[in-house]
Amino acid sequence: MDKATHSYVYYPGCSQHSTGLEYGLSTQAVFQRLGLELAELPDWNCCGASSAHALSHTLALALPARNLALAQARGSDFVTPCAACFNRMKGADYAMRTDPEVRSQIEELLGFSYTGQMRIRPVMGVLYDDYGPQRITEQVKRPLTGLKVVPYYGCLLVRPPQVVQFDNPDNPQVMKRILQALGAEVMDWSYATDCCGAGLSLSRADLVQNMVSRLAEHAREAGAEAFVTGCPLCQVNLEMRQTQAARLPAFYITELVGLALGIPGVEKWWRKHLIDPRPVLHSAGLAG
Amino acid sequence: MENSLTSEVQRLSGENIDLCYHCHKCTAGCPVVQSMTYGPDRMLRMVTLDQRDELLQSQDIWLCAGCYTCATRCPNDIDISAVMDALRQIAISSHAPIGERDALLFHRLFIGVVQRLGRSHEAATLGLFKVLSHTPKIQDMDAGFNLFIRGKVPVLPHYSAKAAADVRQIFKKSESEEN
Numbered sequence: 001m002d003k004a005t006h007s008y009v010y011y012p013g014c015s016q017h018s019t020g021l022e023y024g025l026s027t028q029a030v031f032q033r034l035g036l037e038l039a040e041l042p043d044w045n046c047c048g049a050s051s052a053h054a055l056s057h058t059l060a061l062a063l064p065a066r067n068l069a070l071a072q073a074r075g076s077d078f079v080t081p082c083a084a085c086f087n088r089m090k091g092a093d094y095a096m097r098t099d100p101e102v103r104s105q106i107e108e109l110l111g112f113s114y115t116g117q118m119r120i121r122p123v124m125g126v127l128y129d130d131y132g133p134q135r136i137t138e139q140v141k142r143p144l145t146g147l148k149v150v151p152y153y154g155c156l157l158v159r160p161p162q163v164v165q166f167d168n169p170d171n172p173q174v175m176k177r178i179l180q181a182l183g184a185e186v187m188d189w190s191y192a193t194d195c196c197g198a199g200l201s202l203s204r205a206d207l208v209q210n211m212v213s214r215l216a217e218h219a220r221e222a223g224a225e226a227f228v229t230g231c232p233l234c235q236v237n238l239e240m241r242q243t244q245a246a247r248l249p250a251f252y253i254t255e256l257v258g259l260a261l262g263i264p265g266v267e268k269w270w271r272k273h274l275i276d277p278r279p280v281l282h283s284a285g286l287a288g
Numbered sequence: 289m290e291n292s293l294t295s296e297v298q299r300l301s302g303e304n305i306d307l308c309y310h311c312h313k314c315t316a317g318c319p320v321v322q323s324m325t326y327g328p329d330r331m332l333r334m335v336t337l338d339q340r341d342e343l344l345q346s347q348d349i350w351l352c353a354g355c356y357t358c359a360t361r362c363p364n365d366i367d368i369s370a371v372m373d374a375l376r377q378i379a380i381s382s383h384a385p386i387g388e389r390d391a392l393l394f395h396r397l398f399i400g401v402v403q404r405l406g407r408s409h410e411a412a413t414l415g416l417f418k419v420l421s422h423t424p425k426i427q428d429m430d431a432g433f434n435l436f437i438r439g440k441v442p443v444l445p446h447y448s449a450k451a452a453a454d455v456r457q458i459f460k461k462s463e464s465e466e467n
Contacts, residue, residue: 018446045452054395059458155357159359203421272439
């Protein structure tokens with residue numbers, strides 16, 4: 001394949017340097033292994049995440065738009081692992097492409113001219129659409145046979161559908177197909193795009209505990225031993241807010257791709273989890 | 289009939305609430321509705337009825353998790369999540385008593401850190417939240433400790449001077465535009 005089509009502007013987002021550390025590490029390791037080049041956007045800034053839009057309409061658009069302004073000249077697709085960053089970037093892109101008034105307001109504020117040509121994509125989308133499950137399977141060194149998981153998207157990767165234009169908000173398929181390509185046993189369940197409670201986690205831990213514990217119950221009922229997610233906020237909520245005695249770990253999709261590809265050093269990702277995933281891996285014969 | 293709240297919400301969110309025919313799909317799918325007093329459908333009605341105080345002082349506008357389930361399912365394509373954001377912004381600018389003090393505190397701390405550093409910095413946000421919020425002081429201390437020893441709340445921010453300087457400009461310009 002043409003190398004130029006497989007180079008991406010990489011926007012890590014704040015959480016890849018904090019609570020989502022292992023998501024960033026595994027994303028970079030997997031992309032490198034598959035020959036997909038990530039060039040980090042220099043001097044990127046926070047997208048405003050789940051807070052800017054609660055306080056200011058202008059900030060909610062201008063913060064992500066500054067990153068789009070920096071990235072658009074590079075001529076390659078914009079890729080981010082974080083579901084919230086992806087959502088805010090797509091939101092700003094959508095607003096500027098569909099509302100000329102908003103567009104000129106943001107262009108003026110930031111002093112740039114938006115082309116609207118750059119594709120903004122989640123890591124999972126690149127793995128699925130550009131590399132493809134078939135070729136992933138060909139690269140698998142260590143099939144995840146016997147690892148029973150449920151894909152958990154949360155909200156921001158798939159909603160609102162006309163804005164994010166990724167997968168299916170009611171019955172998403174992308175993560176399932178990637179996991180099946182790795183040989184994992186993907187359990188059917190109906191809660192893949194239910195909300196985990198998101199940014200309410202600190203101020204209303206009680207609500208988020210209820211939401212997350214319900215997800216864990218449904219996952220267990222489906223026969224899963226772990227969640228798989230593509231969102232750092234979901235991941236931390238899932239691992240921090242389960243109230244059951246026996247808790248299910250939450251893998252990032254890229255961690256499991258990395259494990260199946262036989263990437264060395266996966267052990268250091270597992271150690272970052274609040275719920276140790278090694279017992280689950282061990283019982284599937286995938287530890288060590 | 290048009291009233292001030294409807295038009296204010298429309299200006300901030302771009303959404304026309306008059307399109308709502310109260311099918312209740314938003315409320316049926318809302319993941320936090322059981323903790324709300326009104327729920328999304330009644331909140332839209334309260335906007336059209338101009339019930340400002342009840343609505344702007346409610347917990348409900350802060351309990352919305354921004355999951356976009358309502359926005360996705362609305363048969364009239366009203367982005368109700370955007371309406372919730374608009375109501376929060378109106379509640380703040382009209383100095384209404386805030387129904388969920390700690391939810392707003394979190395947003396302000398998060399954005400305050402971004403304003404100064406250009407990027408989020410969990411150690412600062414979480415630390416300040418713990419000191420200033422009304423949540424029990426021991427709540428999450430164990431999780432905080434576990435995140436810390438795993439290197440997930442670094443003491444020093446991941447910093448870019450250019451990003452920080454540009455973001456400060458964005459805040460200045462946004463504030464002057466919105467005032």
